[in-house]
Amino acid sequence: MVFTATVGGKQVPCHPDQAILDAFLRGGVWMPNSCNQGTCGTCKVRVLRGEVDHRDSPADTLAPDERAAGLALACQARLRSDAVVEPSGPGAGTAGRDTHPLRDLDTTVVDIEDIARDTRRVRLGLTDPLAFHPGQYVELAVPGSGVRRQYSLANTADEDKVLELHVRLVEGGAATERWIFDGLAVGDRVRAAGPLGDFFLAPADEDGGEPMVMIGGGTGLAPLIALARTALTRDPGRQILLYHGVRGAADLYDLDLMARLGETHPGFTFVPVLSHEDPPPGTAHRTGLPTDLFVDDVASARGWSGWLCGPPPMVEAGVKAFKRRRMAPRLIHREKFTPADA
Numbered sequence: 259m260v261f262t263a264t265v266g267g268k269q270v271p272c273h274p275d276q277a278i279l280d281a282f283l284r285g286g287v288w289m290p291n292s293c294n295q296g297t298c299g300t301c302k303v304r305v306l307r308g309e310v311d312h313r314d315s316p317a318d319t320l321a322p323d324e325r326a327a328g329l330a331l332a333c334q335a336r337l338r339s340d341a342v343v344e345p346s347g348p349g350a351g352t353a354g355r356d357t358h359p360l361r362d363l364d365t366t367v368v369d370i371e372d373i374a375r376d377t378r379r380v381r382l383g384l385t386d387p388l389a390f391h392p393g394q395y396v397e398l399a400v401p402g403s404g405v406r407r408q409y410s411l412a413n414t415a416d417e418d419k420v421l422e423l424h425v426r427l428v429e430g431g432a433a434t435e436r437w438i439f440d441g442l443a444v445g446d447r448v449r450a451a452g453p454l455g456d457f458f459l460a461p462a463d464e465d466g467g468e469p470m471v472m473i474g475g476g477t478g479l480a481p482l483i484a485l486a487r488t489a490l491t492r493d494p495g496r497q498i499l500l501y502h503g504v505r506g507a508a509d510l511y512d513l514d515l516m517a518r519l520g521e522t523h524p525g526f527t528f529v530p531v532l533s534h535e536d537p538p539p540g541t542a543h544r545t546g547l548p549t550d551l552f553v554d555d556v557a558s559a560r561g562w563s564g565w566l567c568g569p570p571p572m573v574e575a576g577v578k579a580f581k582r583r584r585m586a587p588r589l590i591h592r593e594k595f596t597p598a599d600a
């Protein structure tokens with residue numbers, strides 16, 4: 259039996275064991291989504307008609323009174339009948355638009371490179387190009403474990419036949435210590451799915467061209483590289499201030515790329531920030547927390563957009579810092595790297 263799910267007048271087939279969000283995205287119908295794990299609430303919908311099974315929707319994200327009021331998490335809930343839903347959170351107005359469809363991907367490892375302390379760049383080749391918005395992520399299936407892990411794409415949308423991931427070793431991690439840092443080799447096949455997530459620029463014809471500030475923690479730099487390069491291709495003179503926060507100088511990577519972007523684009527500024535070390539002699543690295551340095555550096559971010567990617571405490575501090583500098587909440591974009599691998 260297959261049900262029909264409807265949002266914004268668009269209909270997709272939805273199997274009883276398929277999450278509602280998965281059905282829409284595979285059908286090429288946009289619905290706001292971020293974590294796809296039931297923790298962020300971005301995919302919350304109001305069920306206008308029909309019945310759903312909430313499955314493992316956490317009460318922290320979907321409170322009992324919200325369930326009773328007809329709300330559901332689209333990334334967790336399954337249909338028990340045909341249904342009509344409407345998103346209830348920020349971004350609801352974009353639901354029902356056409357989007358790049360979510361697909362299963364059969365990939366092959368084409369390159370593995372150690373780029374910083376406990377950090378690898380992994381490139382996955384595709385047979386068919388993947389259409390995605392720069393900044394989105396893919397999910398990898400960890401062989402033999404039933405575990406899936408999410409990694410942001412560092413490549414731009416025109417680099418659509420090789421997916422670039424930046425992976426940080428997590429002690430004991432099923433995907434990292436026991437796979438990507440132990441045994442994964444060039445030529446291995448890797449099953450994946452994507453694209454996913456809402457951490458991306460508006461389409462070119464809706465892009466306001468506003469100044470951007472980006473703050474990435476560790477491998478949270480990956481999607482920011484994709485976003486910055488995309489924005490600078492659209493407008494080579496765009497003002498972009500990118501902070502990369504890490505513990506020590508050994509954790510920094512892609513400094514050459516950042517230097518090249520700065521040389522080619524006078525509006526682009528890259529700020530490497532070390533939280534646990536003084537800057538090595540002869541470098542312009544800074545010490546502290548990137549969110550604090552932003553507050554010191556920028557008197558007003560009114561009209562700017564903000565892009566935060568990294569550990570949840572850094573993202574939360576960034577939201578506060580941006581608001582303190584008068585950035586409009588609707589222009590604050592965030593991608594939290596939650597430590598599922600731990």
Ligand code: FES
Pocket residue numbers: 290291292293294295296297298299300301302319331332333334
């Ligand atoms: S709770 Fe569904 S996308 Fe985060």
